[in-house]
Amino acid sequence: MPQISMTVNGRAVSGEVEGRTLLSTFLRDHLSLTGTHVGCDTGQCGACVVHVDGVAVKSCNMLAAEASGSSVGTIEGQAAADGTLNALQQAFQDHHGLQCGFCTPGMVMSAAALLKDNPRPSEAEVRAHLEGNLCRCTGYHNIVKAVLAASGQDVSGIAAE
Amino acid sequence: MPKDSGIGASSKRREDVRFLTGAGNYTDDINIHGQAYVHFLRSDVAHGRIVSIDTAAASAMPGVVRIFTGADFEGVGGLPCGWQVTDRHGQPMAEPGHPVLAQGKVRHVGDPIAAVVADTAEQARDAAEAIGVEIEELPAVVDMKAALAGDAARVHDDLPSNLCYDWGFVEENKAAVDAAFDTAAHVTTLELVNNRLVANPMEPRVAIGDYARATGESTLYTTSQNPHVIRLLMGAFVLGIPEHKLRVVAPDVGGGFGSKIFHYAEEAFCTFAAKAINRPVKWTSSRSEAFMSDAHGRDHVTRIELALDADNNFTAIRTETLANMGAYLSTFAPSVPTWLHGTLMAGNYKTPLIYVNVKAVFTNTVPVDAYRGAGRPEATFQLERVIDKAARELGVDPIALRRQNFVTEFPYQTPVAVVYDTGDYNATMDKLEEIADIAGFAARRAASEAKGKLRGLGVNCYIEACGIAPSNLVGQLGARAGLYDAATVRVNATGSISVMVGAHSHGQGHETAFPQVVAEMLGIDESMIEIVHGDSSKIPFGMGTYGSRSLAVCGSAMVRATEKIINKAKKIAAHLMEASEADIELKGGQFTVAGTDKSVAWGDVTLAAYVPHNYPLEDIEPGLEETAFYDPSNFTYPAGAYACEVEVDPETGKVTVERFSAADDFGNIVNPMIVSGQVHGGLGQGIGQALLENCAYDPETGQLLSASYMDYAMPRADDVPFYAVDHSCATPCTHNPLGVKGCGEAGAIGSPPAVVNAVIDALQSGGKTVAHIDMPVSPSRVWAAMNG
Numbered sequence: 040m041p042q043i044s045m046t047v048n049g050r051a052v053s054g055e056v057e058g059r060t061l062l063s064t065f066l067r068d069h070l071s072l073t074g075t076h077v078g079c080d081t082g083q084c085g086a087c088v089v090h091v092d093g094v095a096v097k098s099c100n101m102l103a104a105e106a107s108g109s110s111v112g113t114i115e116g117q118a119a120a121d122g123t124l125n126a127l128q129q130a131f132q133d134h135h136g137l138q139c140g141f142c143t144p145g146m147v148m149s150a151a152a153l154l155k156d157n158p159r160p161s162e163a164e165v166r167a168h169l170e171g172n173l174c175r176c177t178g179y180h181n182i183v184k185a186v187l188a189a190s191g192q193d194v195s196g197i198a199a200e
Numbered sequence: 201m202p203k204d205s206g207i208g209a210s211s212k213r214r215e216d217v218r219f220l221t222g223a224g225n226y227t228d229d230i231n232i233h234g235q236a237y238v239h240f241l242r243s244d245v246a247h248g249r250i251v252s253i254d255t256a257a258a259s260a261m262p263g264v265v266r267i268f269t270g271a272d273f274e275g276v277g278g279l280p281c282g283w284q285v286t287d288r289h290g291q292p293m294a295e296p297g298h299p300v301l302a303q304g305k306v307r308h309v310g311d312p313i314a315a316v317v318a319d320t321a322e323q324a325r326d327a328a329e330a331i332g333v334e335i336e337e338l339p340a341v342v343d344m345k346a347a348l349a350g351d352a353a354r355v356h357d358d359l360p361s362n363l364c365y366d367w368g369f370v371e372e373n374k375a376a377v378d379a380a381f382d383t384a385a386h387v388t389t390l391e392l393v394n395n396r397l398v399a400n401p402m403e404p405r406v407a408i409g410d411y412a413r414a415t416g417e418s419t420l421y422t423t424s425q426n427p428h429v430i431r432l433l434m435g436a437f438v439l440g441i442p443e444h445k446l447r448v449v450a451p452d453v454g455g456g457f458g459s460k461i462f463h464y465a466e467e468a469f470c471t472f473a474a475k476a477i478n479r480p481v482k483w484t485s486s487r488s489e490a491f492m493s494d495a496h497g498r499d500h501v502t503r504i505e506l507a508l509d510a511d512n513n514f515t516a517i518r519t520e521t522l523a524n525m526g527a528y529l530s531t532f533a534p535s536v537p538t539w540l541h542g543t544l545m546a547g548n549y550k551t552p553l554i555y556v557n558v559k560a561v562f563t564n565t566v567p568v569d570a571y572r573g574a575g576r577p578e579a580t581f582q583l584e585r586v587i588d589k590a591a592r593e594l595g596v597d598p599i600a601l602r603r604q605n606f607v608t609e610f611p612y613q614t615p616v617a618v619v620y621d622t623g624d625y626n627a628t629m630d631k632l633e634e635i636a637d638i639a640g641f642a643a644r645r646a647a648s649e650a651k652g653k654l655r656g657l658g659v660n661c662y663i664e665a666c667g668i669a670p671s672n673l674v675g676q677l678g679a680r681a682g683l684y685d686a687a688t689v690r691v692n693a694t695g696s697i698s699v700m701v702g703a704h705s706h707g708q709g710h711e712t713a714f715p716q717v718v719a720e721m722l723g724i725d726e727s728m729i730e731i732v733h734g735d736s737s738k739i740p741f742g743m744g745t746y747g748s749r750s751l752a753v754c755g756s757a758m759v760r761a762t763e764k765i766i767n768k769a770k771k772i773a774a775h776l777m778e779a780s781e782a783d784i785e786l787k788g789g790q791f792t793v794a795g796t797d798k799s800v801a802w803g804d805v806t807l808a809a810y811v812p813h814n815y816p817l818e819d820i821e822p823g824l825e826e827t828a829f830y831d832p833s834n835f836t837y838p839a840g841a842y843a844c845e846v847e848v849d850p851e852t853g854k855v856t857v858e859r860f861s862a863a864d865d866f867g868n869i870v871n872p873m874i875v876s877g878q879v880h881g882g883l884g885q886g887i888g889q890a891l892l893e894n895c896a897y898d899p900e901t902g903q904l905l906s907a908s909y910m911d912y913a914m915p916r917a918d919d920v921p922f923y924a925v926d927h928s929c930a931t932p933c934t935h936n937p938l939g940v941k942g943c944g945e946a947g948a949i950g951s952p953p954a955v956v957n958a959v960i961d962a963l964q965s966g967g968k969t970v971a972h973i974d975m976p977v978s979p980s981r982v983w984a985a986m987n988g
Contacts, residue, residue, distance in 0.1 A: 057322065073229035074222015076454070078402045079487035083909035086402060114222035124220060132216040135877045139707030140219025141403040141454025147220065166918035173909070175402050175455050176707045178884025178947070179917040181877060197922055 043107035047072065048116030056103045062096075063087045065103035066113060074114040074144045078173070085172030088145040088152075089113045095152035097171070114144035117151070127151055127189040134194070136185035138176035146172050150186045159190050202872075206720035207938075210873035213712040215705070224452045227406035227423050228484050235408065235480035236265050238470065239324035241314040241331050242492065243306035246340035246564040246902025247353065250304060253314055254332035261330055263323030266477055268315045268469070270303035276472065279463055279528070280437040283535040284678040285560075288368035293560070296356040298528040300438070300465045300472070306335060307355055307527035308564050309904045310492025315469055317481055340902030344501060344522040344561040355527055355562040364525050364534065364560035369542040373615060377555040380516035384507035388590035393974045394578045396499035396524065396895040398912060399571045401706075403454020404485035405494065409470030413478065417445050420471045424450040425460045425704050426744020427736045429681070433463040433531065439472055443736075446471075450734040453706035457885070458570040459494045460706070461746050462531035466493070491907040496895055497571020499524035500537065504582040506590050514551040514605045519582065521558045523568075530569035534560065539677050540575030540665070546614035547583045548625045548661040548839055549605040554615045564902045570746065572885055573949040576664045584660035584953035588960070589971060598957070599638075599659055603629060611934075618665055620837045622931040625661060628863040629841045632659070635924045636843035636861035644845065644858075645965065654848040655858070656962025659841065662950035666942035667752030667836035667933070684831035685754035686740035689718070689761040691769075691824035693810035695803040699761075700732045702742010703754035707881075708944065709874040710750060716870050717755060717938065721762050723788040724802055740827055748942025751870060752836050752933065759937045760828035768824060772805045775816045836933045836941035840864035844954035848962040853983030855891055855959055861924040862950065867933045867941035875943045879925045882947020888915035889948075890955035894976050913976070 044053035047070060054069045066072045066089070077099055078084035087098040090112035118124050124132065127147055137143040146169065153160060153168040160168065165186045166179070174182060188194045203209040218224050255267040279298040286292055302313050314331055318324035339353040346352055347362040355362055368374060381387060408421040418441055424430050427448040434448075435441040453460060466483050473481045485493065500521050507516040523537035542556035573580075591598035606625040613619050633639070641657050648655035668674075671682035688700040699718060703710055715729035732738050742754055766786060773791035774781040783794045789802040808815055809824040845859040862879055869875050892913035896905040906912040932939030952975060959977050963970045963986060970985045 059322070067229075068231075072222065073226075074224070076226070076403070077228075078404065078454075079909050081487065081908045081910050083914075084402060084487070114220075118221050122217075122221070124217070128220040131220055132212055135213065135873050137213075137216055137219055138709070138877060138881065139401065139403065139455040140215070140224050140452065141226065141401070143219050144222055162922075163918075166916075169917040173402060173914050173916065175400055175457065175885070175914070176881045177877060178880035178882070178887075178915075178923065179920055180880040180884075180923055183917060183922070 041104045043104050045106055045108060046110045048113055058104060060103045061099050062101040062103045062106045063098040066098060072113050072115050076141055076144055078141065083173065085149060086142050086145040088148040088172065090148060090152065095149050114147060117147065127154065130185040130189035134181050134185040134188055136177065136181045142172060142174045146174065146182055153186070154190055159192060162187065205726055206716055207870050209716060210871055211712050211716055211726060213709050215709065215711045226403055226452045226454055227408065227421050230408060230421050230451065232408060232410055232480040235482050236317045236319060236477065237321040237324045238315050238317045238473065238481050238483045239321065239328045240312040240466070241316065241328045241333070243302065243309055243311040243313055245306060245335055245337050246309050247338040248306050248335035249338060250302060250306060250313065251334040251336050255314065258316060258327040258330040261323065261327040263319035264327045265317045265319065268301060268473060269313070270299055270301040273300045276300060277438045279465060279468070280433055281529040281534065282433070282531045282680050284680065285365050285367060285534040285538050286678060287365040288371055293365035293534055294359050294363065295529060296359055300468050308566050309902060310566060311527070312465060317473055317477060340564045342563055342565065342897050342899050342902050344524055344563060347561050347563050348559065355564055362562040364562055367538050367558045369538070369556045370616065373553060374555045377516050377518050377553045380553050381505065381507050381518060384515055385510040386508045386594060388506045388586055388593055389503065390582070390586045390589050390972060391503045392582060392585060392972060394498045394500040394502065394581055395889065395893070395975045397497045397571055397889055397893050398491055398895050399457040399459035399494060399497055400914060401455030401457055401459060404487055404490045405460065405464065405466065406484045407467045407470040408480060408482045409474030410480040411475040411478065417447065418471050418475060419447045419449065420467055421449045421451065422467050423453050423460050424448070425453065425456040425706060425746055427704065427734055428702060428741050429744055430463050430467060431736045434468050434471065438468045447737045450704055453704065456706045457572040458497065458574055458746060462495050462569055487909065488907045491912065492566055492904055495530045495567050495569035496526065497568065498578060499568050500578045502582050504586045506586045508590060512594060512596060512601060512604060514549055516553040517545055517551050519545065519556050523558050523560045524565065525560050525562050526565045526567035527562060528567045530567035533567060533569040536570050536575040541579050543616050543618045544576050544579040544663065544665060545583060545616050547580065548607060548663050550607045552615060565897055572882065573945045576945065577949045577952060580662045580949050581953050585956060585972065588957045599629065602661055618835060621834055621934040623837060623839050623865060624929060624931050625839060627929040628839065628865050631863040631926055631929050632841040632843055632861060635863060635926050636859065638843065641845065648847050654850055654962040654966040656846050656848065656958040656960065656965060658844045658954045658957025658961055660950065660953040660957060661839065661841050662946065663837055663839040664945060664949050665835035666748035666838055666945065667832050667936065668747030668749045669835060670833055671831050681743065682831065683743055684829050685742040685757050686827065686829045687754060687758035687761045688740050688825065688827040689758065689765050691765060691806050693807055695728060695806040697729045698732055699729060699758060700739040701754050701758060702739055702744060703750040704733050704745045708745065708750060708878065709871065713751070713871045713874055714755065714758060717758060718762050721759070721766065722802065723786065748838070748944040751938065751940045752936055752942050753830060753832055755938055755940065756936045757828045757830035760830055761826045764826035764828065765824060768820065769805050771820050772808055773800050776800050776804065776808060833935050836867065838864060838866050838941040838943065838946050840946060840950060842950045842954040844958040846955065846958040846962055848959060848982060850966060850986060853979035853986065855977055855982060857887055857921055857955065860921060862947065863929060864927045864943065864946050865929045865931055866927050866943045867930055868939040869927060869930065870940065875927055876925050878943045879947045880923055882945060883923050883951050884915050884920055885948045886951025887920055887955055890952040890975050890977060892919065892976050
């Protein structure tokens with residue numbers, strides 16, 4: 040079985056995996072980083088989005104072996120060491136951008152990638168970017184609002200409650 | 201000023217922190233030392249006789265622990281149905297068996313045939329592929345009308361036909377209803393389909409069975425909305441495990457929407473197999489498995505007729521519905537097209553005569569059961585569509601026609617059994633007209649037309665029966681369970697509180713909202729109160745979360761238990777201050793003696809309860825813990841008015857939702873932020889049903905055509921707009937202590953007719969005489985309707 044090694048949330052890790060082992064499986068089952076979720080088997084739902092060398096990737100669509108040598112970021116690495124939420128995470132809480140929480144790690148990781156490339160996206164750009172992340176709870180209203188707020192834009196005009 | 205804590209405050213959700221940091225504890229995140237994994241071999245044909253199952257080669261594969269087939273479950277009960285419907289003739293419904301693993305026949309694509317338990321999930325999957333199954337394929341029954349034909353193949357050989365029941369409601373009114381149609385000035389008729397949907401919570405189902413030989417206790421970890429219901433059904437009816445030897449844990453659950461109410465075969469299998477092999481057994485559904493094993497929703501075919509007099513007053517409603525049950529009766533399936541559907545056919549209107557006929561039909565498809573709204577969306581859709589059609593036929597304003605027929609006096613006894621306790625439908629319609637800026641629609645339509653698009657406005661009302669449900673009533677209607685709920689309030693020595701509740705939160709925010717209620721009652725900080733849910737070994741026997749019932753029923757139990765706490769705490773405070781109990785007041789977390797400056801703090805009283813050194817032990821027990829069960833005396837009746845504006849591209853038939861507005865009356869509100877979020881989510885699902893989603897079967901073969909997100913169109917962020925929602929029109933529920941009605945399903949119930957009404961309005965504005973398009977109103981259907 041292939042021996043792989045990578046950096047995950049700044050920590051060097053290694054493991055022995057089958058060739059067919061997905062990155063999502065490696066993170067969840069080998070590293071116990073269960074914040075990365077798997078919600079489908081066709082690469083559609085986006086609950087498994089992580090960052091690989093700074094790029095948002097659906098970790099169920101990448102073999103663990105492919106990520107060997109890379110730097111991987113997951114939802115567990117987003118908050119500060121003392122537990123303080125980062126600005127995007129805080130915006131999701133402030134604007135009720137999550138309900139059951141299952142899609143949330145992928146949403147946050149995907150939105151973070153958007154804001155890195157496009158620090159002040161329009162509503163349409165946020166919606167288009169999140170097309171690969173399904174949420175069944177929120178009707179997307181408060182997710183889009185949270186991402187816009189996290190980018191520093193005034194969301195007070197968007198129907199609140 | 202908005203409140204910043206207690207009832208009415210938009211307290212931020214405390215559960216968010218763990219979900220936002222990857223620290224949630226969903227069932228698939230649980231791994232038990234030594235666990236084995238199960239993979240189910242599922243039928244790839246819709247209907248067939250099992251000739252043979254050869255597991256020899258598979259059993260010899262690496263890591264295989266044991267392979268189970270239907271034969272292993274011959275001594276085990278089948279999955280029970282929790283509701284017995286009685287038909288028009290007084291006969292009980294047909295109730296076929298539902299084995300854990302198929303016995304003799306397979307009846308839908310996805311029916312489990314065998315289960316491979318192995319050391320790893322991959323080994324189990326690999327070995328399942330090596331099982332040889334010979335199936336003699338039988339004709340598949342898919343279409344409901346065809347299923348009822350005399351020569352149709354039978355899904356269940358031991359039943360005389362594919363009819364589950366033929367239900368009439370109210371049967372005694374049928375002749376009067378028919379007579380009203382004979383004398384009507386106008387009759388509007390509409391035939392429509394309420395499309396089959398898949399609930400699709402983002403977390404697929406998971407089950408882990410564990411057995412402790414030392415104690416003889418079984419534990420099931422499962423993705424459930426109601427752990428106690430699962431414990432009762434599985435323990436008493438399937439596996440024969442008494443409650444005290446069975447624990448069911450539903451930890452963080454990633455959405456349910458009804459599909460995680462029901463007791464499923466995989467839960468029983470994992471619990472059974474864990475004992476059989478003396479190892480924990482884990483199953484994690486793939487999404488494609490979810491499509492063919494989670495109970496589906498809706499799937500009605502309906503003909504509705506609305507009779508009006510010469511003044512446009514509604515005089516009668518008559519409906520005929522075929523309701524798909526699928527291949528087996530899921531846990532609450534029979535109640536959905538009957539008691540959750542027929543009883544809502546009055547809607548918001550004072551129609552005096554109503555008759556509802558429902559034929560429930562077995563087909564070779566996945567079982568159909570409650571999905572967000574459950575019966576009420578089906579009632580609302582047909583009623584609000586036929587009213588819109590009538591308005592168009594009569595040339596009257598659809599809002600005015602509704603207003604003219606509104607129920608305006610409460611309580612209101614409908615002709616379909618239920619009694620609306622309170623409401624104000626003109627107020628929600630007024631509010632809707634304001635927030636939807638209906639006055640500005642003409643200008644927006646002109647702007648759309650200037651860019652070559654058609655614009656339509658669709659409006660509708662809805663009412664639902666929530667706060668499910670009065671046990672005495674549902675017992676008479678065939679429920680095999682009570683529908684109360686329970687809460688235990690445990691005040692700890694230092695004054696913090698654990699509240700153990702029967703309701704289960706899988707996105708609804710109970711961990712935040714429930715403490716707001718207790719904090720308000722006691723005058724202490726919300727952060728001192730913690731909600732415990734989801735573990736049958738920790739919580740009292742409650743019935744879980746569905747039917748927008750959590751706050752109305754379990755919240756009421758929590759209020760009652762907290763009232764008991766206050767009463768006892770006042771006794772203790774009276775003793776500590778050497779005052780009369782009748783003079784004790786509790787305010788802001790302080791107990792005071794009326795008319796004096798004497799006071800003791802909340803913490804002084806709680807400490808005294810647990811350190812009873814100076815304590816009237818002869819009069820009061822130590823400790824401060826109370827339980828209450830609450831059984832509602834009526835349903836609650838949330839209601840509202842919704843408006844949708846769409847743009848239709850006449851070149852492609854593509855429909856875009858430009859605006860959506862919802863004015864709801866939920867009674868009193870505990871956390872406005874959470875309530876709005878619930879409405880948003882319901883709207884997303886309702887717009888999904890109206891425009892995108894469809895669970896499709898091949899009508900000949902019974903193959904499931906939409907078994908992944910490649911084929912089943914889920915609503916995405918760019919399919920929906922920002923919504924305008926309002927719940928300021930509040931007529932508090934008259935019969936529960938919080939005056940709350942429930943808000944979880946409204947959006948999904950109220951939104952599909954608004955969308956379709958808007959599309960029809962858009963097409964009519966373009967000169968097309970299109971009366972109806974079935975959901976999902978896809979570009980191809982719209983284009984076909986326009987180019988007919």
